[in-house]
Amino acid sequence: MKTAWGRFSGYSFQSLREDLLAGLIVGIVAIPLSMAFAIASGVKPEYGIYSSIIAGIFISLFGGSRFQIGGPTGAFIPILLGIVMVYGYENLLIAGFMAGIILVLMGVFRLGSLIKFIPRPVTVGFTSGIAVIIASGQIGNFLGLSGMERHEDFISSMAEVISHLNTLNVYSVGTALLSLVLILATPRLLPRIPGPLAGLIVASVVANLFYPGQVATIGSTFGEIASGFPALRWPSISWESMVNMLQPALVIALLGGIESLLSAVVADRMTGSKHDSNRELIGQGIANIAAPLVGGIPVTGAIARTATNIRNGAASPVAGIVHALVVLAVLLLFAPYASRIPIASMAPVLMVVAWNMSERKEFLSLLRTRTSDSVILLATFLLTVFVNLTVAVEAGLALAILQFIWKMSNSVKVTKVLPDHEDRSNKVRAHVVSELHDCPQFRICTVEGPLFFGAAKIFGSLVLDTLPHTQRILLLRMGKVPYLDTTADQNLADIVEQVHRSGGIVLVSGIQAQPREMLQKTGLYRMIGEQHFFEHTGKAIDFALTKLENKKCIGCKHFAFQECTLLSNPIKPLLTNSKGGDG
Known part of the structure; x- marks a missing residue:
């Protein structure tokens, strides 16, 4: 400086x-x-x-x-x-x-x-x-009112x-x-x-x-104004x-x-x-x-x-x-x-x-x-005029914080995705997921938005709502999560515990620096397992497919992944060997 x-x-x-x-x-x-x-x-x-x-x-x-x-x-x-x-x-x-x-x-x-x-x-x-207070306070002086x-x-x-x-x-x-x-x-x-x-x-x-x-x-x-400096x-x-x-x-x-x-x-x-x-x-x-x-x-x-x-x-x-x-x-x-x-x-x-x-x-x-x-403007204005500035600023800031929390919590999205086989790079997309096209054992969710105390519960509910008891593997794509606090960490820990209780595993791909550091500080990183964190979605999908129960894949008609052709009918040879994209 x-x-x-x-x-x-x-x-x-x-x-x-x-x-x-x-x-x-x-x-x-x-x-x-x-x-x-x-x-x-x-x-x-x-x-x-x-x-x-x-x-x-x-x-x-x-x-x-x-x-x-x-x-x-x-x-x-x-x-x-x-x-x-x-x-x-x-x-x-x-x-x-x-x-x-x-x-x-x-x-x-x-x-x-x-x-x-x-x-x-x-x-x-x-x-x-x-x-308003300044102008109204001068009405008496303007009119020369006495005895006020x-x-x-x-x-x-x-x-x-x-x-x-x-x-x-x-x-x-x-x-x-x-x-x-x-x-x-x-x-x-x-x-x-x-x-x-x-x-x-x-x-x-x-x-x-x-x-x-x-x-x-x-x-x-x-009284007379003193002519000297005090x-x-x-x-x-x-x-x-x-x-x-x-x-x-x-x-x-x-x-x-x-x-x-x-x-x-x-x-x-x-x-x-x-x-x-x-x-x-x-x-x-x-x-x-x-x-x-x-x-x-x-x-x-x-x-x-x-x-x-x-x-x-x-x-x-x-x-x-x-x-x-x-x-x-x-x-x-x-x-x-x-x-x-x-x-x-x-x-x-x-x-x-x-x-x-x-x-x-x-x-x-x-x-x-x-x-x-x-609403914030009117509340601050009216409280300034009719109560006092201290209350007005406190209330205005409180309303602004609540507004921010509400908007940020609504910005959190959890979307079910699967690889789009019509895409050359096999990117994962939301529109390909349907009742007839969804892996019963493996769920992929794209998480978007800051995960903080105002959005943590919503995040947890959205993930768990997408997770049937039959699914053993949950992959969270967190490349679009810029921030994660301890409240969201606890909600994520609840999700991990629930998946682990059912004998499943949680995978994480694309996690940014701040959320990774928070998970490391709280111990959730070790709980998930270092080997379950991946830079790219494609690598995480490859790993997940090796952890599926192949017996449950026999006869499955969902064909969520290209590898499902062989897993559903192991007698037929696998004609294509395309991996899930980096999504």
């Missing part, structure tokens, strides 16, 4: 110019988003700013993507708000710190690739659910909005609408100016000039707090890992580069360990800011560091002015973020398939 500094190889003065411009623009974009995400998460706006500074530096230095921009994101809002309401802000810092350690360990133990295997219906479901209590769950939050509609503030609605129009129109009319920044600045100026004191501001709601302080961690915050920390780590790697994949597609997923997790973990030391909230890769970084010509991780320094400069120089920003003007910022992250097109596309994926 290359070192983190390898991403800076070939760096030039031109690269620095590109990074300075990209970092400046992304830094300006990040400021209103950082404050909005912090407020929506139930903490002071400056904590979001601190997080952006820390994430911008540490993720850029230690992460696995050249273009990743880290910071607070909308995906974290429902989780962080729930933690703050149930456990308090101090415990949120502990959960974020622990999540950082978990992310580092995930990277060290190279689990980055595993996160990519989370099914798409689950990620689309909870992302769309989060978007914050609730963790969606239904209680909506009930709170409805019960306080009589406190609607027309000044807040006007401010929010002005901000929304500017957020949507600015990218089209003035593409170089970030829409959220234009919306906040213009709406703040209008509100403070024309109707001062009529709408709630950051200062009146949360001193380092260690969260008051105890064993009890660590135990209590373990589950929230795991959720933060999982979601942070998913979001950061999704963002890195988007960056790869836009630039043709390739990120290091395990190093990215380590970088994310270091940033989340550092953020609580300055009072910051959990961070992850931000897809929209990363895309903005790339579109504005970023050449290296230096752009992410510049973005962090821009945010720091604004904090030091303009913090008092930020305190005058109306809360209503920030609501549209989050609503637009929710709309952009909703993945509505993919949601509808998956829904229209009307498959089990649609």
Whole structure:
């Protein structure tokens, strides 16, 4: 693996110019988003700013993507708000710190690739659910409703909005609408100016000039934003707090890992580069360990800011560091002015973020398939909205696993086959087997598909159902079995024991490496007998024909094998000596 500094190889003065411009623009974009995400998460706006500074530096230095921009994101809002309401802000810092350690360990133990295997219906479901929670959570601020209590769950939050509609503030609605129009129109009319920044600045100026004191501001709601960077302080961690915050920390780590790697994949597609997923997790973990030391909230890769970084010509991780320094400069120089920003003007910022992250097109596309994926999608989405993200992800993954097991178990096939005498190479085929053409002593079965715990019983039943008591020899063609676990091994052992009890033998042909190793580890390989394993079906058939009870072959009219002509009527000479093919 290359070192983190390898991403800076070939760096030039031109690269620095590109990074300075990209970092400046992304830094300006990040400021209103950082404050909005912090407020929506139930903490002071400056904590979001601190997080952006820390994430911008540490993720850029230690992460696995050249273009990743880290910071607070909308995906974290429902989780962080729930933690703050149930456990308090101090415990949120502990959960974020622990999540950082978990992310580092995930990277060290190279689990980055595993996160990519989370099914798409689950990620689309909870992302769309989060978007609904974010947008609905801003209705009260958009309308300027007063006296509202914050609730963790969606239904209680909506009930709170409805019960306080009589406190609607027309000044807040006007401010929010002005901000929304500017957020949507600015990218089209003035593409170089970030829409959220234009919306906040213009709406703040209008509100403070024309109707001062009529709408709630950051200062009146949360107090004045401190203009300095906070001193380092260690969260008051105890064993009890660590135990209590373990589950929230795991959720933060999982979601942070998913979001950061999704963002890195988007960056790869836009630039043709390739990120290091395990190093990215380590970088994310270091940033989340550092953020609580300055009072910051959990961070992850931000897809929209990363895309903005790339579109504005970023050449290296230096752009992410510049973005962090821009945010720091604004904090030091303009913090008092930020305190005058109306809360209503920030609501549209989050609503637009929710709309952009909703993945509505993919949601509808998956829904229209009307498959089990649609069920997983709806279940994850509804549980995210009406219960919580933890339950939603757990249920979504459980449903996806059950779906996988069901599909894989149905993919296991056991087919009776015999040599096709019309085929020149005498390949074995299923269509030649019939009631009148089937050896009473020798059964050949082709097994297909992975033999694991979900399919093991089906495999055993299918084989035994094809095996009359009169048949002494069973040949299992296992060339199309890529995997076999201990449960399937036990079912195969039951089959072998039953055949052995009736005085028969089991032969195996074409077995792959993993199933062979498993049989050797469990001892079933010795039980079957090393001499009963063959590379090719033809060799196994030749061996089996030497083990038949010739007395039972006399008078048999099945003629399953070409050798049966002589075995059925031993007085006649064998005219052809064709072997069973490799099948």
